[in-house]
Amino acid sequence: MTLFLSVSNQMDLINEGTILIGMDYLFFAKYAPLYYEGALLALNIAAISVILSIMVGLCCACIHYYKVPLLKPSVSIYIELSRNTPLLVQLFFLYFGLPKMGIRFESESCAIIALTFLGGSYMSEAFRSGLESIGKLQLESGLSIGLNKIQLMRYVVLPQAFAIALPAIGANIIFLIKETSMLSVVALEDPMFVAKDLIGMNSDTKEALLLLVVTYIVMILPLSLILTFIEKKVRHAGYGH
Amino acid sequence: MLDTGIKVLFEGNNITRLLDGLWVTTRIALISVILSVFFGTIIGIGWSSRFRIIHVFARFYLEIMRIMPILVLLFLFYFGLTRIAHINLNAEMASIIVFTLWGTAEMSDLVRGALTSLPKHQKESGLALGLKSFDIYFYILVPQAIRRLLPATINLTTRIIKSTSLVVLIGVVELLKVGQQIIETASLLRNQTAAFWVYAVIFLLYFIICYPISQLSFHLEKKWQS
Amino acid sequence: MITLKKKILSLVLSFIASVGMGFSHQTNAAGFNTLDQIKKNGKIRIGVFSDKPPFGYVDSNGKNQGYDVYLAKRLGKDLFGDENKVEFVLVEAASRSEFLLSDKVDIILANFTKTPERAEKVDFAKPYMKVSLGIVSPDNAKITSIDQLKGKKLIVNKGTTAEIYFTKNYPDIKLLKYDQNTETFNALLDGRGAALAHDNTLVFAWATQNKGFTVGINSIGDHDMIAPAVAKGNTTLLNWINDEITKLDKERFFHADYEATLKPIYGDKVDPESVVIEGDTH
Numbered sequence: 001m002t003l004f005l006s007v008s009n010q011m012d013l014i015n016e017g018t019i020l021i022g023m024d025y026l027f028f029a030k031y032a033p034l035y036y037e038g039a040l041l042a043l044n045i046a047a048i049s050v051i052l053s054i055m056v057g058l059c060c061a062c063i064h065y066y067k068v069p070l071l072k073p074s075v076s077i078y079i080e081l082s083r084n085t086p087l088l089v090q091l092f093f094l095y096f097g098l099p100k101m102g103i104r105f106e107s108e109s110c111a112i113i114a115l116t117f118l119g120g121s122y123m124s125e126a127f128r129s130g131l132e133s134i135g136k137l138q139l140e141s142g143l144s145i146g147l148n149k150i151q152l153m154r155y156v157v158l159p160q161a162f163a164i165a166l167p168a169i170g171a172n173i174i175f176l177i178k179e180t181s182m183l184s185v186v187a188l189e190d191p192m193f194v195a196k197d198l199i200g201m202n203s204d205t206k207e208a209l210l211l212l213v214v215t216y217i218v219m220i221l222p223l224s225l226i227l228t229f230i231e232k233k234v235r236h237a238g239y240g241h
Numbered sequence: 242m243l244d245t246g247i248k249v250l251f252e253g254n255n256i257t258r259l260l261d262g263l264w265v266t267t268r269i270a271l272i273s274v275i276l277s278v279f280f281g282t283i284i285g286i287g288w289s290s291r292f293r294i295i296h297v298f299a300r301f302y303l304e305i306m307r308i309m310p311i312l313v314l315l316f317l318f319y320f321g322l323t324r325i326a327h328i329n330l331n332a333e334m335a336s337i338i339v340f341t342l343w344g345t346a347e348m349s350d351l352v353r354g355a356l357t358s359l360p361k362h363q364k365e366s367g368l369a370l371g372l373k374s375f376d377i378y379f380y381i382l383v384p385q386a387i388r389r390l391l392p393a394t395i396n397l398t399t400r401i402i403k404s405t406s407l408v409v410l411i412g413v414v415e416l417l418k419v420g421q422q423i424i425e426t427a428s429l430l431r432n433q434t435a436a437f438w439v440y441a442v443i444f445l446l447y448f449i450i451c452y453p454i455s456q457l458s459f460h461l462e463k464k465w466q467s
Numbered sequence: 468m469i470t471l472k473k474k475i476l477s478l479v480l481s482f483i484a485s486v487g488m489g490f491s492h493q494t495n496a497a498g499f500n501t502l503d504q505i506k507k508n509g510k511i512r513i514g515v516f517s518d519k520p521p522f523g524y525v526d527s528n529g530k531n532q533g534y535d536v537y538l539a540k541r542l543g544k545d546l547f548g549d550e551n552k553v554e555f556v557l558v559e560a561a562s563r564s565e566f567l568l569s570d571k572v573d574i575i576l577a578n579f580t581k582t583p584e585r586a587e588k589v590d591f592a593k594p595y596m597k598v599s600l601g602i603v604s605p606d607n608a609k610i611t612s613i614d615q616l617k618g619k620k621l622i623v624n625k626g627t628t629a630e631i632y633f634t635k636n637y638p639d640i641k642l643l644k645y646d647q648n649t650e651t652f653n654a655l656l657d658g659r660g661a662a663l664a665h666d667n668t669l670v671f672a673w674a675t676q677n678k679g680f681t682v683g684i685n686s687i688g689d690h691d692m693i694a695p696a697v698a699k700g701n702t703t704l705l706n707w708i709n710d711e712i713t714k715l716d717k718e719r720f721f722h723a724d725y726e727a728t729l730k731p732i733y734g735d736k737v738d739p740e741s742v743v744i745e746g747d748t749h
Contacts, residue, residue: 080448080452080455081448083399083451083455084399084403084447084448084451084452084455085403085444085447085448085451086403086404086405086406086407086447087403088406088407088409088410088417089406089417089440089443089444089447090444092417092440092443093440093441093443093444096436096440096650096653096654096657097436097437097438097439097440097441098437099436099656099657099658100433100434100435100436100437100657101434101437104657104658104659107659174307178309178310178311179310181310181311181312181313182310182312182407182410184646185410185645185646185650187643187644187645187654187659192310192312192313192316193644195316196316196561196625196646197561197625197626197644199320199561199562199565200560200561200562200565200625200626200630201561201626201630201631201634205320205321205324205565205568206321206324206325209316209317209320209321212313212316213309213313213317216308216309216310216313217308220308221308224304224307224308252527253526253527253528253529254527254528254529255527258527258529261529320562320565320569323568323569323570323571324568324569327498329569329570329571331571410646412556412557412558412559412562414517414557418517418557421518421647421649421650422517422518422524422525422649423527424649424653425517425518425519425520425524425525425648425649426520426524426525426526426527433656433677436653
C-alpha cells in the first residue's frame with residue numbers, strides 16, 4: 001500500500017536507472033516484493049483448492065465407479081456444468097451475482113469455491129480414467145483370495161489407479177495454478193493484479209509485464225519439470241498397455 | 242425484486258446485444274481453432290519426424306505455452322507488443338493471435354502423440370511400396386491419426402471457447418462486457434438484482450455452446466476407441 | 468502429388484499472409500495520428516467509458532451515451548460534418564493512458580482528470596468539467612469523515628484519482644480495488660467495503676439513483692479539472708481540440724450538454740456551475 005509514496009520519494013533515483021536500454025532496473029528491485037506477495041497469495045489459494053479438488057474428485061470418481069444410485073446423476077450434472085463453463089464467468093456469478101440473492105462470500109472464499117468447482121471435475125476425470133484402467137481380472141483375483149470390497153479398493157485398485165492418474169493430476173495442479181491469474185477480478189492481489197495496478201498507476205508497462213512473466217516462470221516451471229519427470233517414471237512402470 | 246431483475250434482459254435490444262456478444266466470442270474461438278488445427282498439424286508432423294532441431298524447438302514452444310497463463314499472454318500481446326516492438330494490434334486481433342499460439346502448441350502435441358502412437362509397420366510398409374515420406378504422411382499416417390485426433394481436437398475447441406471469456410479483460414466487447422454494460426445501465430434504473438440474472442444467463446449461454454461440442458467429442462471417442 | 472504439395476504450400480502462405488495482415492497496422496514513428504492523418508483516415512478514434520453513467524455508458528440499444536459522448540459526437544461533427552465518423556473505443560479507468568501511449572485511440576474523452584503524473588505521459592487539452600473526490604456510503608453506516616475509515620475497507624476503481632489519492636495520503640486505509648465501475652459500485656451494493664471513493668460528480672449521480680446510499684463526504688483532495696487527452700506531442704490535434712473548446716464555450720455548448728445528459732439524473736440537487744467549466748474560468 002505504501003507503493004505510491006515510495007514512487008514519489010525515489011523519483012530521482014529512477015530517472016538515473018532508466019538510462020540503460022530504456023529499462024528501469026530499480027523498478028525491479030522495488031516492485032519484486034509485491035509480485036512475491038502476489039505469488040504467495042496465488043499459490044496459497046491454489047494449494048487449498050488443489051487439496052479440496054482432489055477430495056471432491058476422488059469422491060465423484062468413486063460414486064461414478066460404484067454407480068451409486070441418485071448420487072451418480074447429480075455428479076454427472078456437476079461435471080458437465082463445471083467443464084462447460086468458463087472460470088471467469090463462474091467467478092463473476094459467485095462474486096457479483098449471488099450477493100443479489102443474499103448469498104455473499106468473501107474474495108478468498110469465492111476464489112477457493114470457484115477453483116474447487118472447476119478442479120473437482122478435472123480431478124474426477126483423472127481418477128476415473130485411473131480406476132477404469134484396472135482390469136476385471138485383477139478385481140476377480142482380489143476377491144478370490146478373500147479380500148473384501150474395502151480391502152480390494154485400498155490394496156489393489158487405488159494404488160494402481162493413483163499411479164496411472166498421477167500425470168493427469170499433476171497437469172491439473174499446474175492448470176489450477178495458472179487459473180489463479182484471473183483472481184484479480186474478485187479483488188485478490190495476485191501477480192496479475194499487481195501488474196495491472198502498476199501499469200494503471202505509473203505506466204511502466206514493459207517492466208511490469210517482464211516481472212509478471214518472470215513470476216509465473218518461477219511459480220510454474222519447477223512443477224512442470226517435476227511433472228515431466230513423473231510422466232516418464234510412470235510410463236516405465238506402466239503395464240498391460 | 243425477482244421480476245424487475247429478469248425484465249432487464251428484455252429491455253431495448255438487450256437480448257440481441259447479448260447474442261452479438263456471444264458471436265464475437267465464438268468468432269474469436271472459431272478463427273483461432275481453425276488456425277490452430279492448421280499450424281498445429283504442421284508443427285506436430287515436423288515434431289514426429291527425425292529432425293532433432295524441430296524436437297527442441299517444439300518442446301521449448303510447448304513448454305512456454307504451458308507455463309504462461311493465457312491472461313498473461315493476452316496482456317503481453319495487447320499492451321506489451323505496442324510498447325516494445327511498436328506493433329499495434331486491436332484487442333480482437335491480439336486475442337486471435339494468443340489463442341492461435343496456445344491452440345497450436347496444444348494441437349501439435351496432440352498430433353505428435355497421435356502420429357507416434359501409430360504402429361511402426363505402417364510407415365515401413367509404405368516405404369516398402371516405394372512411397373516418398375511426404376506421401377506416407379499424407380496418404381497413410383495422417384488419415385489414421387485423424388481418427389485418434391478428432392475427439393481431442395473437439396475437446397480443445399471447447400477449451401478455447403471457454404478461454405475466450407478472458408478477452409473481456411483486454412477490452413474486447415464480447416458477451417461478458419455486454420453483460421456488464423447491461424448491469425450498469427440497469428443500476429441507473431434502480432435495478433439492483435440485474436447482476437444475478439445477467440451473469441446467470443451468460444453462464445447458461447456458455448453451457449449451451451460448449452455442452453453439445455463436448456458431448457460430440459465424448460461420443461466420437463467412445464465410438465472410435467475400439 | 469506435386470499439385471497437392473503446391474496446394475498445401477500456397478495455403479500455408481496465404482494463412483501466414485492473413486495473420487501478417489494483423490500486424491500491418493504499424494504505428495508511425497511518432498506513435499500517433501496527426502490531425503491531417505485523421506482527416507485522411509476519415510474517422511477519429513475516441514476512447515470513452517462504457518460503464519460510467521451518466522458520463523459515458525452504453526444504453527439498452529447498444530448506443531454510446533453520456534456527457535463525454537455528447538462532446539465526442541460534436542467533435543466528430545465539426546471535423547467531418549458527421550457525428551457517425553467517430554469510432555468509439557471503450558476503455559477502462561486503469562488503461563486510459565495506455566490506450567493513448569499505444570496508439571489505440573486518438574483522443575481520450577473518458578472523464579480523465581488532469582494530474583501532474585498523467586501530464587507527464589499524455590497531453591491534456593482545455594478542461595470541460597470540474598471534479599474532486601467524493602465518498603458514498605450506506606445510510607445506516609454513513610461515513611462523514613475520513614477518520615471513520617481507519618481500519619475499514621474503502622472501495623476504489625483501479626487507476627483513478629481516488630486510488631492514487633488514498634494510496635499517497637492515507638496508506639493505512641485498506642483499499643479494495645476493481646477494474647471497472649460496474650464492479651466497483653456493485654461491490655458497495657454487496658457491502659464488501661464501508662464506503663466508496665470516486666469522482667464526486669459520479670458518486671453523486673449514483674447516490675441519487677440508489678436508495679439507501681448517501682454521499683457523506685462531498686469534496687476532498689484537490690479541485691481538479693477533467694479534460695480531453697491526446698498522445699504526447701500530438702500538437703496539431705491538441706490545438707484543434709483547444710480551438711474547438713474555445714468555440715464551444717462561446718455557444719454555451721457545455722451547459723446544453725449538462726441539460727441533456729446530467730440534469731435528468733441530478734435534477735435540481737446540483738448547481739450546474741459546480742460541474743461545468745465555461746468561459747472565464749479558463
